[in-house]
Amino acid sequence: MLGRYRLPLTLALAGLLVIAWAVMVLAASGPTVPVDIKYSRFEPDEFRFKAGQEVTFVIFNDDPIDHEFILGDQAVQDGHELGTEAHHGSIPTEVSVPAGATVETTITFDRPGELIIGCHLPGHYAYGMKAIVTVR
Amino acid sequence: MRRLLIVPLVLVFLITSAGAAMACAGVFSPNGNVNLLRTSTLAGYADGIEHYVTSFTFSGGGGEFGSVVPLPGVPTTVERGGDWTLQRLNREVTPVREAFAGANLATAARADSAEVLLETTIDALDITILKGGGDEVGTWAKDNGFLLAPDAPEVLDFYAERSPIFMAAKFNAAAAEERGQAIGEGTPIHLSIPTDNPWVPLRILGLGKQEIERVEADVFLLTEKEPELLIPSDGLILERSEQGSDGLIADLRADKGMEWIPEDGMWLSYLRVDSAAGDLTYDLAVDVQGEAPSTIDAGLASFDAPATPVDDGLPVALLAGVAVLVAGLGITAGRWSLRRAG
Ligand SMILES: [Cu+2]
Numbered sequence: 489m490l491g492r493y494r495l496p497l498t499l500a501l502a503g504l505l506v507i508a509w510a511v512m513v514l515a516a517s518g519p520t521v522p523v524d525i526k527y528s529r530f531e532p533d534e535f536r537f538k539a540g541q542e543v544t545f546v547i548f549n550d551d552p553i554d555h556e557f558i559l560g561d562q563a564v565q566d567g568h569e570l571g572t573e574a575h576h577g578s579i580p581t582e583v584s585v586p587a588g589a590t591v592e593t594t595i596t597f598d599r600p601g602e603l604i605i606g607c608h609l610p611g612h613y614a615y616g617m618k619a620i621v622t623v624r
Numbered sequence: 625m626r627r628l629l630i631v632p633l634v635l636v637f638l639i640t641s642a643g644a645a646m647a648c649a650g651v652f653s654p655n656g657n658v659n660l661l662r663t664s665t666l667a668g669y670a671d672g673i674e675h676y677v678t679s680f681t682f683s684g685g686g687g688e689f690g691s692v693v694p695l696p697g698v699p700t701t702v703e704r705g706g707d708w709t710l711q712r713l714n715r716e717v718t719p720v721r722e723a724f725a726g727a728n729l730a731t732a733a734r735a736d737s738a739e740v741l742l743e744t745t746i747d748a749l750d751i752t753i754l755k756g757g758g759d760e761v762g763t764w765a766k767d768n769g770f771l772l773a774p775d776a777p778e779v780l781d782f783y784a785e786r787s788p789i790f791m792a793a794k795f796n797a798a799a800a801e802e803r804g805q806a807i808g809e810g811t812p813i814h815l816s817i818p819t820d821n822p823w824v825p826l827r828i829l830g831l832g833k834q835e836i837e838r839v840e841a842d843v844f845l846l847t848e849k850e851p852e853l854l855i856p857s858d859g860l861i862l863e864r865s866e867q868g869s870d871g872l873i874a875d876l877r878a879d880k881g882m883e884w885i886p887e888d889g890m891w892l893s894y895l896r897v898d899s900a901a902g903d904l905t906y907d908l909a910v911d912v913q914g915e916a917p918s919t920i921d922a923g924l925a926s927f928d929a930p931a932t933p934v935d936d937g938l939p940v941a942l943l944a945g946v947a948v949l950v951a952g953l954g955i956t957a958g959r960w961s962l963r964r965a966g
Binding site: 615 | 765776
């Protein structure tokens with residue numbers, strides 16, 4: 489009796505599994521977050537994410553000068569403020585954003601805490617080019 | 625805006641030390657690898673022509689220097705100025721000490737490309753007159769090796785909205801040394817610019833400075849009659865307003881290219897800028913037609929909003945000429961080099 493429904497049931501179950509998997513993947517990959525840079529400021533300058541969330545930042549530099557997007561705690565920011573790296577790009581949390589360019593980077597916030605996004609080109613961080621990221 | 629240019633002495637140096645154009649800031653400090661240059665600028669007005677004389681000071685070393693200055697219009701000529709004018713004006717307002725404008729060094733705090741309207745070389749200075757919006761001028765400056773301060777995009781837009789004309793100057797120190805130019809020796813530049821009203825860019829003096837850093841500057845106007853000025857805050861002080869002395873006028877007229885000054889004298893106004901950089905959000909507007917100075921020229925209103933006439937009690941006067949000297953300004957300056965990675 490059940491035999492005639494075996495194939496449709498199997499297909500339905502598989503479909504549900506695919507949907508569930510897709511939902512999980514989408515939930516894990518999280519949102520795409522636009523970040524504009526204008527007049528050496530991040531806009532917005534405050535972000536809130538959940539621990540474990542994956543976020544893709546789409547960073548648009550609307551200025552005629554280069555900028556950076558360095559995500560990390562205060563120690564990371566202090567290190568870059570004293571650093572000498574000319575360009576960033578190999579680490580998702582440290583990317584250069586050339587004048588007029590749009591750069592994407594995907595970051596997973598693995599634990600709660602307060603982080604900072606900063607630019608450490610000469611004078612930029614002191615000028616106020618930073619944003620706060622709260623992870624809960 | 626087609627206004628008489630009264631450009632301050634302090635040119636905007638958008639530079640950093642050689643090799644400092646790195647992504648991280650360790651080798652560059654706004655208060656470290658930069659020099660404060662004292663330079664002088666005179667802008668005068670007669671017969672509808674702005675005469676702008678400024679001096680770029682050679683401070684030695686093997687690098688190059690650069691600056692960008694907003695202008696109210698397109699210059700018809702750019703030539704070497706007289707050597708005496710700026711020193712004489714400075715002496716007139718600082719009679720006690722032996723002022724030597726442009727000679728002093730001190731430590732201090734520091735799209736598309738624009739259209740190039742004019743290029744010329746004067747001594748060791750490469751002068752370029754640019755036309756474009758803030759982004760375009762910023763892009764040109766970046767492409768030509770200037771390291772723009774983080775507030776530069778906003779400040780360039782602030783000026784480009786009113787006048788899209790800028791002057792960029794590169795001081796090639798190697799060329800200066802080659803021609804035997806001594807450290808501290810200035811190269812005076814004289815621009816002639818058709819304009820119809822005076823204007824003094826002040827906000828740009830704070831470029832590259834922290835908000836709390838002081839901007840100190842002396843602004844001297846020479847006009848045929850007492851001018852009407854827009855003084856928006858107590859960070860801009862009118863110290864003197866009087867008929868220029870016969871000695872001053874005679875001395876100025878005697879210098880190279882200064883015959884435009886009327887023989888029968890000019891009115892001398894001396895204004896002092898003493899302001900936190902963050903509060904210096906305006907320019908000095910002057911009216912030569914006896915009307916109230918424009919709040920748009922002062923940077924207090926945009927073209928979107930109607931300009932509000934301001935009557936601050938200063939007498940209205942017709943002007944046939946205006947001259948300005950800004951001395952002893954805090955210039956954030958330093959050597960720059962073409963940007964390079966690493
Ligand atoms: Cu930046």
